[in-house]
Amino acid sequence: LFCVTEKCNHYSVSSSRRLSSTKNSLVDLAFNMAPGATVEKVSNYRTKPLCPDVKTDPRAFQRCRQEYSAMTLDLSQRPFPIQSKQAFLLLNKVAVLKGSMEPADVTGFLSKLSHLHQEQAPLVREDTRFIMLLRYAVENLRYFTNSQLLEVLTSFVWLGLPSTHSMLGLYEAELCRRAGELGLHELLLAADLWRCLGRAVPQYLQCLYDSASLHLSQVGVPELVQLMYVIGEGRRCPTELVQPLEQILQRNLPHLEPEEIGTVCLGLFKSQTTLSAGVVKRLVDRAHSVVYEMSDFAVVNVLKLLRFSYLDHQVWLEVMAHEVPRRAPGMGVQALMHVALTCSALHYRDERILLAVAKRLPSLAPHCRSKDAGKLMWAFGSLGVSPSQCPDFYPSLIEAVRQREAEFQRYPEHLLTGLLGLAFTCQFPEDLLALALSPEFVSLASKSRQLELKKDLFTLDGTVALELPHWTGPRLSRELREETTEMLWRFAQKDVCQKAEVLEAEDVLRNLLGGEQFVSKRMILPHTRSIDLEVHLDPGGQVLPLTSGWEKVNTGITLTEDLLAELTNGRKTKTPLPSTQAAQRPLLQRTEPDEGGRLFSVGVDLTDGLIGALIKRGNPAPRGNHKDSKSPVRLAIQVTNRNHFCYHSERLLGLHAMKRRQLVLSGYRVVELPHREWFPLLRRTRAEKMAYMHCKVFGTLD
Structure with missing residues (x-):
């Protein structure tokens, strides 16, 4: 990933009113990177490009009801396009008006430019006159009405403004300041626009949650589902909102559409929000009653929630034994990976499900990220699915791992996860084991702050020692083995x-x-x-x-x-x-x-x-x-x-x-x-x- 920086464009601005020194400082901060700013260094490792996987639409639920139009942006309904010639005429007007533009003028120009064809939008974004327009939008930020402010954000979505544009931080701050003035639908629309821009806005989301608690009486089915979508994409649900949302969910369960059920499940899963077991069961009961109307995406989301909740909903799982084999031929890698992970997390070994996944995967191996391959091998190995049961499954994933080797520099845990899954079923690809136990990789994995990978390295090392007596490749140092043994023993003594x-x-x-x-x-x-x-x-x-x-x-x-x-x-x-x-x-x-x-x-x-x-x-x-x-x-x-x-x-x-x-x-x-x-x-x-x-x-x- 690259840190995208905006070009420093120097031009003369003649204005009937001067920008205040404070506003100038904000604009300069928004449009100019610090002198020492650098672009993230790219790894020297090479990897084959990932082929496109089966596409899913996480926003499909928004087409279930007309009410969503007031709080979401329908990305399938782009404005009627204008020609590039019209766009450049508009930019000429921007250059003429310059600082004399009023908030309505700025909003109008941005709204009209957002009608430009998607492929031609980059030409406008790089134009000096457009950057001038963005500067005057910042100047007028506090003078926009609430609807104008949301219209400007909508224009940014259609124009494909980079989510990393530092100017957007000023818009988030302004929306945070106004959160108490906005209605529930406006709050949710702003959150949806940030999602469409692909920008993380934790401060705004906190303001949304604080304000939403004051509007709970207005929350019906569409508001609930859209809020759960926002919570899931923000990866957090405030503790004080959990109980009220649970009560609203229980009250509205019978009225949820199939895709809405999937969205609620995904929001709970992504935000790691724990509901009572009874409510989760009733939610899955509702999903079971409409399972044949649910998309593959929604079905997988229910499985994700079961995995997170460790709930063995027997009736749902029995239906999956028939539904997964029927749906698997049309499912993508990530969906199949989540199916297998759910089975693994619940210790649920149903060969009808697992062999359907295994049959589909080899043809999708080029789509596999290291994460997908590693977790699939772990899930199947953990459940004891032998290579003889699915001859092409493990070899295709092992080859996919080799093709994604560069990813291990950033995600070393995926290699270890996959190798452990293989070891469970007596499979030992020695080239990958040599990579995992190499001093360079061990050093990289040992420095991981997010995960404790020393235990995985230790398990692999001990396994190699016992099951590969001919092994002459690298091994862990005695110091690391002793350190990990002591760590594990301390934990065992307490547990x-x-x-x-x-x-x-x-x-x-x-x-x-x-x-x-x-x-x-x-x-x-x-x-x-x-x-x-x-x-x-x-x-x-x-x-x-x-x-x-x-x-x-x-x-x-x-x-x-x-x-x-x-x-x-x-x-x-x-x-x-x-x-x-x-x-x-x-x-x-x-x-x-x-x-x-x-x-x-x-x-x-x-x-x-x-x-x-x-x-x-x-x-x-x-x-x-x-x-x-x-x-x-x-x-x-x-x-x-x-x-x-x-x-x-x-x-x-x-x-x-x-x-x-x-x-x-x-x-x-x-x-x-x-x-x-x-x-x-x-x-x-x-x-x-x-x-x-x-x-x-x-x-x-x-």
């Missing part, structure tokens, strides 16, 4: 290490195995960003202390006949159980059951099969049966939760699947305490937890 389900598993393991020296809660693979409970067993099934190696052997808690009797509520087994005087019976504490067992209905049923497994544990297998009698069995015990899995599925999400794969590569046996089993047990007795954990730990030796 996951303190979760009730993890603390209880650690406590039960310590009681079962005989003490804290036999259980280690740590990050076995720090680059996978999570902890495990590590336990070591000798090949015969005896517990080993993690601190002292083989010097001490512990048999853990022996399941005596009395203990098993308590587990089974007094039921004796037919087979006598081994006992040892050294073993101590753990304290058994009962907790009060929940209300009728409704909250936790899943527990451990001590069946004959389970009791048999417990009894079997009393007789360790002969050491000779193991392939390597000298190697301990290292267990990585994982307490999973539903966020580790795809929605309503037992399929692990990408990062967790990759971690489990890499633990096996590192010589560990993974023992999972599934949330469906372990969480209900948190409300059960210590005896039941001990029995369950016993089977989990020692069942790995069978």
